[in-house]
Amino acid sequence: MLPTPDLSHLDDDDKLHVYDPAEDTFLLLDGLEKDTDQLRTQKPLICLEIGSGSGCVSAFLGSILGPTNALYLCTDINQRASVCTFATGKQNKVPLSPITCDLSKPLSMRLRRSVDIILFNPPYVPTDHEESVHAQGSAGIAGSWAGGLDGMEVTNRFLDNVGDLLSDCGKFYLVAQAQNNIPEICERMQIKFNLNSRIALQRRAGREHLFIICFSRS
Ligand SMILES: C[S@@+](CC[C@H](N)C(=O)[O-])C[C@H]1O[C@@H](n2cnc3c(N)ncnc32)[C@H](O)[C@@H]1O
Numbered sequence: 001m002l003p004t005p006d007l008s009h010l011d012d013d014d015k016l017h018v019y020d021p022a023e024d025t026f027l028l029l030d031g032l033e034k035d036t037d038q039l040r041t042q043k044p045l046i047c048l049e050i051g052s053g054s055g056c057v058s059a060f061l062g063s064i065l066g067p068t069n070a071l072y073l074c075t076d077i078n079q080r081a082s083v084c085t086f087a088t089g090k091q092n093k094v095p096l097s098p099i100t101c102d103l104s105k106p107l108s109m110r111l112r113r114s115v116d117i118i119l120f121n122p123p124y125v126p127t128d129h130e131e132s133v134h135a136q137g138s139a140g141i142a143g144s145w146a147g148g149l150d151g152m153e154v155t156n157r158f159l160d161n162v163g164d165l166l167s168d169c170g171k172f173y174l175v176a177q178a179q180n181n182i183p184e185i186c187e188r189m190q191i192k193f194n195l196n197s198r199i200a201l202q203r204r205a206g207r208e209h210l211f212i213i214c215f216s217r218s
Protein backbone atom coordinates (compact mmCIF):
# COMPACT_ATOMS: atom_id res chain seq x y z
CA MET A 1 0.00 0.00 0.00
CA LEU A 2 1.43 3.36 -1.02
CA PRO A 3 1.53 5.99 1.72
CA THR A 4 -0.76 9.03 1.52
CA PRO A 5 1.34 12.10 0.71
CA ASP A 6 2.69 14.06 3.67
CA LEU A 7 0.61 17.22 4.13
CA SER A 8 2.04 18.19 7.52
CA HIS A 9 3.44 21.43 6.06
CA LEU A 10 -0.12 22.78 5.51
CA ASP A 11 -1.43 24.79 8.45
CA ASP A 12 -4.93 25.59 9.73
CA ASP A 13 -5.03 28.78 7.72
CA ASP A 14 -4.26 26.88 4.51
CA LYS A 15 -7.13 24.53 5.34
CA LEU A 16 -9.51 27.48 5.73
CA HIS A 17 -8.78 28.57 2.17
CA VAL A 18 -7.87 25.38 0.32
CA TYR A 19 -9.75 22.07 0.11
CA ASP A 20 -8.57 19.70 2.82
CA PRO A 21 -8.39 16.15 1.39
CA ALA A 22 -11.55 14.23 2.26
CA GLU A 23 -13.37 11.01 1.27
CA ASP A 24 -13.55 12.01 -2.40
CA THR A 25 -9.81 12.70 -2.48
CA PHE A 26 -9.04 9.37 -0.81
CA LEU A 27 -11.32 7.47 -3.18
CA LEU A 28 -9.37 8.95 -6.09
CA LEU A 29 -6.09 7.91 -4.46
CA ASP A 30 -7.48 4.39 -4.01
CA GLY A 31 -8.65 4.30 -7.64
CA LEU A 32 -5.18 5.29 -8.85
CA GLU A 33 -3.52 2.79 -6.54
CA LYS A 34 -5.79 0.04 -7.84
CA ASP A 35 -4.63 0.88 -11.39
CA THR A 36 -0.94 1.08 -10.42
CA ASP A 37 0.22 -1.68 -12.78
CA GLN A 38 -1.70 -0.31 -15.77
CA LEU A 39 -0.50 3.21 -15.05
CA ARG A 40 3.15 2.14 -14.85
CA THR A 41 2.88 0.06 -18.01
CA GLN A 42 1.36 3.01 -19.85
CA LYS A 43 4.52 5.10 -19.10
CA PRO A 44 2.75 8.48 -19.12
CA LEU A 45 4.86 11.55 -19.90
CA ILE A 46 2.40 14.38 -19.32
CA CYS A 47 -0.03 14.35 -16.40
CA LEU A 48 -2.54 17.11 -15.73
CA GLU A 49 -4.64 17.55 -12.63
CA ILE A 50 -7.47 20.05 -12.80
CA GLY A 51 -8.37 21.58 -9.42
CA SER A 52 -5.36 20.25 -7.53
CA GLY A 53 -6.22 21.92 -4.18
CA SER A 54 -3.60 20.76 -1.67
CA GLY A 55 -1.67 18.85 -4.36
CA CYS A 56 -2.25 15.57 -2.55
CA VAL A 57 -3.52 13.64 -5.59
CA SER A 58 -0.77 14.68 -8.00
CA ALA A 59 1.89 14.00 -5.36
CA PHE A 60 0.38 10.53 -5.00
CA LEU A 61 0.38 9.97 -8.76
CA GLY A 62 4.03 11.04 -8.75
CA SER A 63 4.80 8.39 -6.17
CA ILE A 64 3.18 5.76 -8.42
CA LEU A 65 4.88 6.80 -11.65
CA GLY A 66 8.14 8.14 -10.29
CA PRO A 67 8.80 11.80 -9.57
CA THR A 68 10.99 12.43 -12.61
CA ASN A 69 9.32 10.09 -15.09
CA ALA A 70 6.59 12.54 -16.07
CA LEU A 71 5.64 16.19 -16.06
CA TYR A 72 3.02 16.91 -13.39
CA LEU A 73 0.96 19.95 -14.34
CA CYS A 74 -1.66 21.10 -11.85
CA THR A 75 -4.23 23.83 -12.33
CA ASP A 76 -6.50 25.48 -9.82
CA ILE A 77 -8.68 28.56 -9.92
CA ASN A 78 -7.64 29.33 -6.33
CA GLN A 79 -4.25 31.04 -6.12
CA ARG A 80 -3.66 29.74 -2.63
CA ALA A 81 -4.23 26.17 -3.82
CA SER A 82 -1.41 26.65 -6.33
CA VAL A 83 0.90 27.71 -3.50
CA CYS A 84 -0.10 24.64 -1.44
CA THR A 85 0.28 22.33 -4.45
CA PHE A 86 3.82 23.53 -5.04
CA ALA A 87 4.69 23.10 -1.35
CA THR A 88 3.17 19.59 -1.30
CA GLY A 89 5.27 18.63 -4.28
CA LYS A 90 8.38 19.86 -2.50
CA GLN A 91 7.46 18.13 0.75
CA ASN A 92 6.94 14.80 -1.05
CA LYS A 93 9.82 15.16 -3.50
CA VAL A 94 7.57 15.21 -6.56
CA PRO A 95 8.07 18.29 -8.74
CA LEU A 96 4.53 19.62 -9.22
CA SER A 97 4.03 22.53 -11.62
CA PRO A 98 0.99 24.55 -10.54
CA ILE A 99 -0.79 27.05 -12.76
CA THR A 100 -3.54 29.31 -11.44
CA CYS A 101 -6.20 29.36 -14.13
CA ASP A 102 -9.69 28.28 -15.07
CA LEU A 103 -9.71 24.54 -15.85
CA SER A 104 -7.12 23.93 -18.63
CA LYS A 105 -7.63 27.20 -20.49
CA PRO A 106 -4.03 28.30 -21.14
CA LEU A 107 -2.94 24.73 -21.95
CA SER A 108 -5.64 23.39 -24.21
CA MET A 109 -4.15 24.47 -27.54
CA ARG A 110 -0.54 23.59 -26.68
CA LEU A 111 -1.35 20.22 -25.16
CA ARG A 112 -3.72 19.11 -27.89
CA ARG A 113 -4.04 15.31 -27.73
CA SER A 114 -0.87 15.03 -25.65
CA VAL A 115 -1.96 14.55 -22.05
CA ASP A 116 -1.52 10.96 -20.90
CA ILE A 117 -3.22 11.19 -17.50
CA ILE A 118 -5.91 13.71 -16.56
CA LEU A 119 -7.30 13.85 -13.03
CA PHE A 120 -10.27 15.91 -11.88
CA ASN A 121 -12.01 15.89 -8.52
CA PRO A 122 -14.37 18.76 -9.35
CA PRO A 123 -16.79 20.83 -7.31
CA TYR A 124 -19.62 18.31 -7.74
CA VAL A 125 -22.15 19.31 -5.06
CA PRO A 126 -25.49 20.47 -6.53
CA THR A 127 -26.16 24.13 -5.70
CA ASP A 128 -28.13 26.83 -7.44
CA HIS A 129 -26.53 28.39 -10.47
CA GLU A 130 -25.84 31.74 -8.79
CA GLU A 131 -23.95 30.09 -5.93
CA SER A 132 -21.66 28.28 -8.33
CA VAL A 133 -21.07 31.40 -10.43
CA HIS A 134 -20.24 33.36 -7.29
CA ALA A 135 -17.92 30.64 -5.99
CA GLN A 136 -16.10 30.50 -9.32
CA GLY A 137 -15.80 34.29 -9.38
CA SER A 138 -14.40 34.55 -5.88
CA ALA A 139 -11.97 31.63 -6.48
CA GLY A 140 -11.92 30.71 -2.78
CA ILE A 141 -12.86 27.67 -0.73
CA ALA A 142 -16.52 27.59 -1.92
CA GLY A 143 -15.17 26.86 -5.41
CA SER A 144 -14.13 23.48 -4.02
CA TRP A 145 -17.66 22.18 -3.78
CA ALA A 146 -20.27 24.50 -5.35
CA GLY A 147 -21.14 22.69 -8.58
CA GLY A 148 -24.30 24.50 -9.71
CA LEU A 149 -27.19 22.68 -11.36
CA ASP A 150 -26.91 18.90 -10.85
CA GLY A 151 -23.43 19.65 -9.49
CA MET A 152 -22.27 19.59 -13.11
CA GLU A 153 -21.76 23.18 -14.21
CA VAL A 154 -17.97 23.28 -13.72
CA THR A 155 -17.47 19.64 -14.72
CA ASN A 156 -19.44 20.10 -17.94
CA ARG A 157 -17.23 22.96 -19.03
CA PHE A 158 -14.21 20.68 -18.70
CA LEU A 159 -15.88 17.65 -20.27
CA ASP A 160 -16.36 19.70 -23.42
CA ASN A 161 -12.55 19.90 -23.79
CA VAL A 162 -11.22 16.66 -22.39
CA GLY A 163 -11.33 14.70 -25.64
CA ASP A 164 -9.11 17.33 -27.28
CA LEU A 165 -6.48 17.07 -24.52
CA LEU A 166 -6.26 13.32 -24.05
CA SER A 167 -3.47 11.48 -25.91
CA ASP A 168 -4.23 8.33 -27.88
CA CYS A 169 -3.36 6.08 -24.95
CA GLY A 170 -4.56 8.62 -22.36
CA LYS A 171 -6.72 8.02 -19.31
CA PHE A 172 -9.02 10.51 -17.60
CA TYR A 173 -10.07 9.91 -13.98
CA LEU A 174 -13.12 11.88 -12.86
CA VAL A 175 -14.70 11.97 -9.40
CA ALA A 176 -18.49 12.14 -9.46
CA GLN A 177 -21.42 11.45 -7.17
CA ALA A 178 -24.64 9.64 -8.03
CA GLN A 179 -26.65 12.88 -8.35
CA ASN A 180 -24.38 13.96 -11.20
CA ASN A 181 -26.09 11.34 -13.43
CA ILE A 182 -23.13 9.13 -14.25
CA PRO A 183 -24.76 7.06 -17.05
CA GLU A 184 -25.56 10.29 -18.89
CA ILE A 185 -21.95 11.55 -18.48
CA CYS A 186 -20.55 8.29 -19.85
CA GLU A 187 -22.94 8.21 -22.80
CA ARG A 188 -22.16 11.83 -23.68
CA MET A 189 -18.38 11.22 -23.62
CA GLN A 190 -18.83 8.16 -25.82
CA ILE A 191 -20.90 10.05 -28.37
CA LYS A 192 -18.87 13.25 -28.35
CA PHE A 193 -15.30 11.92 -28.15
CA ASN A 194 -15.64 8.16 -28.61
CA LEU A 195 -14.28 7.69 -25.09
CA ASN A 196 -14.98 4.42 -23.32
CA SER A 197 -15.70 4.50 -19.60
CA ARG A 198 -15.54 2.19 -16.63
CA ILE A 199 -16.25 2.67 -12.95
CA ALA A 200 -12.81 2.26 -11.38
CA LEU A 201 -14.16 2.42 -7.84
CA GLN A 202 -17.24 3.46 -5.91
CA ARG A 203 -17.97 4.01 -2.24
CA ARG A 204 -20.64 5.42 0.02
CA ALA A 205 -19.39 8.24 2.23
CA GLY A 206 -22.09 9.57 4.52
CA ARG A 207 -24.88 10.88 2.29
CA GLU A 208 -22.72 10.77 -0.82
CA HIS A 209 -22.33 7.82 -3.19
CA LEU A 210 -19.01 8.58 -4.82
CA PHE A 211 -17.57 7.16 -8.04
CA ILE A 212 -14.27 7.25 -9.86
CA ILE A 213 -14.96 7.07 -13.59
CA CYS A 214 -12.03 6.24 -15.84
CA PHE A 215 -12.30 7.29 -19.52
CA SER A 216 -9.97 6.08 -22.27
CA ARG A 217 -9.93 5.84 -26.04
CA SER A 218 -9.32 2.12 -26.24
C1 LIG B 1 -13.22 19.00 -4.48
S1 LIG B 1 -11.78 20.04 -4.56
C2 LIG B 1 -10.52 18.84 -4.94
C3 LIG B 1 -9.14 19.23 -4.49
C4 LIG B 1 -8.09 18.12 -4.64
N1 LIG B 1 -7.91 17.73 -6.01
C5 LIG B 1 -8.48 16.92 -3.82
O1 LIG B 1 -8.93 15.91 -4.43
O2 LIG B 1 -8.39 16.97 -2.59
C6 LIG B 1 -12.03 20.88 -6.13
C7 LIG B 1 -10.88 21.81 -6.53
O3 LIG B 1 -11.19 22.35 -7.82
C8 LIG B 1 -10.82 23.73 -7.84
N2 LIG B 1 -11.61 24.38 -8.88
C9 LIG B 1 -12.91 24.75 -8.84
N3 LIG B 1 -13.27 25.35 -9.99
C10 LIG B 1 -12.17 25.34 -10.79
C11 LIG B 1 -11.92 25.83 -12.09
N4 LIG B 1 -12.86 26.44 -12.81
N5 LIG B 1 -10.68 25.69 -12.59
C12 LIG B 1 -9.69 25.08 -11.85
N6 LIG B 1 -9.88 24.61 -10.60
C13 LIG B 1 -11.11 24.74 -10.08
C14 LIG B 1 -11.11 24.20 -6.42
O4 LIG B 1 -10.45 25.41 -6.11
C15 LIG B 1 -10.64 22.99 -5.61
O5 LIG B 1 -9.28 23.11 -5.30
